[in-house]
Amino acid sequence: MEFNRNKSIYLQIAEGISEKILSGELKEGDRILSVRELGAELGVNPNTAMRSYEKLTADGIIYNQRGIGYFVADGARRIVLSQMRQEFLEIELPDIIRRMKLLEINPKEVF
Amino acid sequence: MIRISKLGFSYGKDVVLKDITMNLEEGRIYGLLGENGVGKTTLLTILSGLKPAMSGTIEVDGTNPFERRPSTLSSLYYLPDEVLPKQCSALAFAQDMGQYWESFDTGKFVEIMKTFDSDINQRMDCMSLGQLKKAYISFALACNARYLFMDEPTNGLDIPSKAQFRKAVTKYTSENTTIVISTHQARDLEAIIDPIIILDRQSVLLNATVEQISEKLYFDYGNTVEPDALYSELIPGGCIQVLPNSSGIESKVNIEALFNAVLGNKETIREMFKK
Numbered sequence: 445m446e447f448n449r450n451k452s453i454y455l456q457i458a459e460g461i462s463e464k465i466l467s468g469e470l471k472e473g474d475r476i477l478s479v480r481e482l483g484a485e486l487g488v489n490p491n492t493a494m495r496s497y498e499k500l501t502a503d504g505i506i507y508n509q510r511g512i513g514y515f516v517a518d519g520a521r522r523i524v525l526s527q528m529r530q531e532f533l534e535i536e537l538p539d540i541i542r543r544m545k546l547l548e549i550n551p552k553e554v555f
Numbered sequence: 556m557i558r559i560s561k562l563g564f565s566y567g568k569d570v571v572l573k574d575i576t577m578n579l580e581e582g583r584i585y586g587l588l589g590e591n592g593v594g595k596t597t598l599l600t601i602l603s604g605l606k607p608a609m610s611g612t613i614e615v616d617g618t619n620p621f622e623r624r625p626s627t628l629s630s631l632y633y634l635p636d637e638v639l640p641k642q643c644s645a646l647a648f649a650q651d652m653g654q655y656w657e658s659f660d661t662g663k664f665v666e667i668m669k670t671f672d673s674d675i676n677q678r679m680d681c682m683s684l685g686q687l688k689k690a691y692i693s694f695a696l697a698c699n700a701r702y703l704f705m706d707e708p709t710n711g712l713d714i715p716s717k718a719q720f721r722k723a724v725t726k727y728t729s730e731n732t733t734i735v736i737s738t739h740q741a742r743d744l745e746a747i748i749d750p751i752i753i754l755d756r757q758s759v760l761l762n763a764t765v766e767q768i769s770e771k772l773y774f775d776y777g778n779t780v781e782p783d784a785l786y787s788e789l790i791p792g793g794c795i796q797v798l799p800n801s802s803g804i805e806s807k808v809n810i811e812a813l814f815n816a817v818l819g820n821k822e823t824i825r826e827m828f829k830k
Contacts, residue, residue: 492765
């Protein structure tokens with residue numbers, strides 16, 4: 445896996461999983477890879493994979509069933525959707541607007 | 556658990572390690588970094604019981620590895636930078652040497668060799684450097700030792716094998732394995748090493764997890780040079796800078812930039828990471 449240069453790797457991994465939930469590749473109730481399996485699949489430190497899972501758990505997107513594994517939580521898609529919309533509106537969109545002004549692009553040319 | 560306290564070592568008058576103090580916790584994959592000649596290899600050989608500590612102490616599970624007790628030696632494996640081509644097949648080598656590690660698993664050796672696209676029946680003295688390295692890496696992982704010390708393991712590996720190596724290190728070790736990897740190939744191993752240890756000729760400059768590093772330092776990729784940057788370097792499309800993290804936002808740790816920032820600001824870094 446190639447990582448974006450700016451964002452913490454554990455956050456990028458968490459986002460990758462969130463996007464799979466959004467696209468429907470992962471469904472609510474699905475079991476996901478164990479921490480070590482994920483680490484091996486991506487070639488990252490298990491501690492990094494663990495931090496991604498801790499973040500997703502804290503956000504209510506996945507949950508851990510002791511001794512069995514991690515699962516996509518009920519309502520996960522709704523949470524992911526609202527998180528990603530918020531990130532888009534607060535971080536990505538202002539950036540796009542700034543670039544458009546700089547490049548003198550009229551919104552009408554795009555939409 | 557490995558405890559190192561005030562460890563010193565010299566070759567004649569040439570002091571290599573002077574005052575090394577650190578603990579290595581179970582289940583971690585440590586990256587050992589330092590400029591040429593700071594004693595990374597020497598430290599690994601002391602950890603493996605090949606050389607004695609000349610001052611200070613070193614304990615692997617409470618025992619000095621230089622006592623070379625069978626129980627200590629069979630709990631660790633040291634993979635040197637340069638490896639010997641034996642006059643037999645990789646499989647014969649692994650089965651023969653594997654007898655010294657009670658948890659050695661031939662099936663695992665065969666499986667790892669397969670992930671590297673290597674032929675277990677090829678004679679080691681007919682292998683290229685990279686092929687030989689892969690055979691030794693496969694053997695090192697198949698020993699299932701609690702401690703695995705690897706000196707520049709990705710040297711000589713081709714591009715696909717570097718990714719295979721990163722995956723294998725996580726896949727074929729357990730939560731109880733403690734790994735120390737010395738390397739100059741920071742990019743090869745960036746995603747896999749955590750915590751990161753940086754040595755200089757005197758002592759340990761840094762021993763911190765990636766989480767701790769990204770809490771204290773911010774890695775910025777931008778166009779404007781910040782006055783409080785500890786390190787900055789021009790790269791295509793802008794520059795990378797290492798700054799004290801004042802926003803609390805976690806960025807991706809760039810190990811090369813970290814290394815240069817630490818070497819150029821030894822005291823500042825020491826203060827920052829003081830516990």
